[in-house]
Each structure stands twice: as structure tokens, then as C-alpha cells.
């Protein structure tokens with residue numbers, strides 16, 4: 001296979017290569033960044049008992065309809081105490097925020113609305129409604145309710161929620177194991193090493209490792225290899241046997257040292273995508289080698305970023321059982337666009353910002369594949385399918401990792 005496919009077709013084919021990985025149970029404490037394979041259900045109601053929301057006096061609201069009212073104070077209940085015995089008519093319990101209400105009480109009168117004329121007596125100065133300053137058992141959510149849906153990536157908020165509902169273990173997808181093979185005889189990976197003639201400092205090793213982690217994968221290896229087909233072949237074969245995914249960069253196009261297509265063919269790779277009408281990033285291969293998916297990205301870092309964000313990430317979502325959409329958001333062009341008509345889907349780096357409640361996208365950053373510095377000024381990628389678009393046109397958008405508002 002040596003034919004270009006459309007961007008849409010490439011998305012479909014990459015999605016088809018990603019199968020949801022098996023689920024496994026892990027302790028909540030170890031689940032940061034993991035993706036749920038099953039929903040998290042509340043093990044207990046929260047709050048687990050009806051509790052005071054203010055420091056004050058637990059009362060029967062029926063007793064406090066015509067203030068001022070004198071009530072006998074039975075005892076004090078603080079957070080962590082068991083509930084006081086049932087409250088009779090004309091009685092109150094001094095109660096602190098978070099403490100369980102005694103049976104019979106249906107409201108809390110905050111201290112500010114009370115007088116304490118003598119020990120054991122409280123005067124309620126205001127009319128109190130039932131339920132005042134009280135949170136009923138299960139008000140947040142009852143036991144058995146769905147707290148977090150499958151496919152959600154667990155962060156601090158999700159883990160905190162699960163913990164407060166008494167959930168100790170969660171079912172998550174196995175983490176995709178990923179190897180990165182960066183190719184190019186010109187590459188130097190240690191910036192402290194002076195460059196020789198024709199050499200450049202590599203950035204794809206760092207870029208890909210970071211992107212893989214941001215997509216929920218575990219980087220098992222990063223190899224940086226010269227353009228030597230046997231070494232590249234050996235590395236891909238070795239990693240394909242141990243990993244769910246191998247990502248290569250460089251050598252993907254038509255140059256004399258672009259060995260990747262023939263290496264994948266030699267390895268018996270079932271080619272799913274060869275080239276894509278995508279700019280930047282048309283040299284893109286997706287193949288299955290045994291049980292492993294191999295993505296071969298352009299050596300050009302800006303193109304490799306676009307390929308990862310708009311295609312490879314779709315595979316990670318499928319592997320993690322999440323709905324996949326390359327450009328899930330929408331922004332409006334800040335300026336009109338007039339581009340050369342091409343067959344490609346263009347992906348532009350851009351800076352999106354809210355202006356008067358509208359997400360506005362500024363694409364006036366350097367777009368050359370050879371320019372990386374403008375990437376740091378950008379916070380999103382936008383998809384452009386037409387050469388001429390007026391200002392204000394809605395365009396599909398993906399936030400770059402860590403840039404979503």
C-alpha cells in the first residue's frame with residue numbers, strides 16, 4: 001500500500017487499530033492518571049449521617065416558630081462524637097459543625113441567632129425552618145450511585161471523591177506500554193555535547209516521551225538511532241514484542257535514508273495508513289506488527305507533534321476505552337485566512353483566548369515545520385479544511401497538553 005488517505009480516513013483507521021486494553025484493579029492511592037475501566041460507585045451515602053452545617057444548637061424546628069423561645073440544653077455533640085439521645089419537645093443539643101444530629105432534631109440554630117442566659121438554657125431569637133443548617137444523610141449522593149463514569153482519567157479531584165465515598169480500589173485500564181524509537185544520523189541527545197558538522201540537537205525523544213505520558217501511556221524505552229536500517233529494524237522488532245505501541249520519528253518520507261516504510265514491510269507489518277493528506281505531517285505510517293501498533297511519524301518535530309495530537313492520541317483513547325475525537329472543541333478565527341489551496345487538511349498552531357465570552361483563535365504564529373519556537377507561544381491546534389475563511393469562522397480545536405483552560 002502506498003496511497004495517501006484523507007485525514008478522516010486516517011482517523012478511522014487509527015481508531016480501528018486501538019483495542020481497549022484489559023482492566024485491572026488498583027488501590028485508589030495508586031490510581032492517579034489512570035483511566036477507569038468501570039464506573040466508580042458510592043460504597044456509602046455521603047454524608048453518612050445527617051449532620052450540622054453550622055456551630056449552634058440542634059432543635060426541633062416546631063419548637064422555634066414563635067421566638068424568642070427558651071430551650072433546655074441536654075448535652076454537647078462535636079464532630080466525631082456519636083449522635084446524642086433523641087431530643088424531646090423543648091430540648092436542644094449544643095452542636096458543632098460536622099456533628100451528627102440527635103434523632104428528633106430537624107434544624108440547627110447558629111450561635112449568632114441565640115442567647116445563652118444561664119448554663120443549660122438557650123434562647124432562640126429567630127424563627128427556624130425545618131432543615132435549616134442541616135445536611136441530610138446521602139445529600140451529596142446516596143450509596144450505590146455512579147460517582148465517576150468509565151473512561152474518565154483519575155486526577156486529584158476524582159480520587160478525593162472516590163475516597164470520601166469509601167472506595168478503596170478502582171478498576172482501571174492497563175497502561176499502554178510504549179517504546180519510542182527516534183531515528184536520524186544527525187541527532188545529538190545531550191545538549192552539553194558540542195555539535196559536529198551537520199549535527200542537530202534532537203528534540204523528538206523528549207517531545208514524544210512527554211506526549212505519551214500526557215496521553216496516559218508508559219514510556220518503556222527511548223532509543224535514539226542513526227539511519228541504519230538493520231538497527232532500526234532490530235529495535236522496532238524487539239519493542240513490538242514487548243509493547244502495545246511503538247512510535248518512531250524520522251525516516252518516514254521519501255529520502256535516501258528514509259528506511260521506515262521498508263523496515264515495517266520487512267517486519268511483516270500490516271500497513272494501515274501510509275501517507276495522509278495532512279499538513280504538516282503527511283509522511284505518517286500506522287501498521288500492526290504482531291500484536292503491537294507501530295506509528296511512524298515525521299522527523300520534523302512540528303509535524304510529529306501534529307501527527308501525535310491529531311492521530312496517535314486517537315489510538316491512546318481507543319486503547320484506554322475513551323471516546324476519541326481529534327479536535328473536540330471549537331474556536332472562532334480571530335482573522336480571515338487566505339491559504340494556498342491544497343488537498344491537505346491543515347493543522348495550524350494557534351493561540352486561543354476568551355474575548356467577550358467567545359473563544360477566539362489567533363493563527364498568526366509562524367507555521368513553518370522548521371520553526372519550533374512559535375509552538376511555545378501557541379496553546380492549541382486548529383483544523384483548517386478550506387483555503388479561504390472569513391474572521392469569525394468556527395474551526396475545530398484541540399488544546400495542547402496542559403493548555404486547556
Ligand SMILES: Nc1nc2c(c(=O)[nH]1)N[C@H]1C(S)=C(S)[C@@H](COP(=O)(O)OP(=O)(O)OC[C@H]3O[C@@H](n4cnc5c(N)ncnc54)[C@H](O)[C@@H]3O)O[C@H]1N2
Pocket residue numbers: 182183184186187200201202203204205249250251252253254255258280281282283297298299300301303369
Ligand atoms: N521528496 C520528498 N521529500 C520530502 C517529503 C516528500 O513527500 N517527498 N516530505 C517532506 C515532509 S512534509 C516532511 S515532514 C519531511 C519528513 O521526513 P522524514 O519523516 O523522513 O524525517 P527526516 O527526513 O528524518 O527529518 C526531517 C527534519 O526533521 C529533523 N529531525 C529529525 N529528527 C529530529 C529530532 N529527533 N529532533 C529534531 N529534529 C529532527 C531532521 O534533521 C530534518 O531536518 O520530509 C520532507 N521531505
Ligand code: MOO
Pocket residue numbers: 278279280281282283298300303369
Ligand atoms: O508535512 Mo511535513 O510534515 O510539513 O513538514
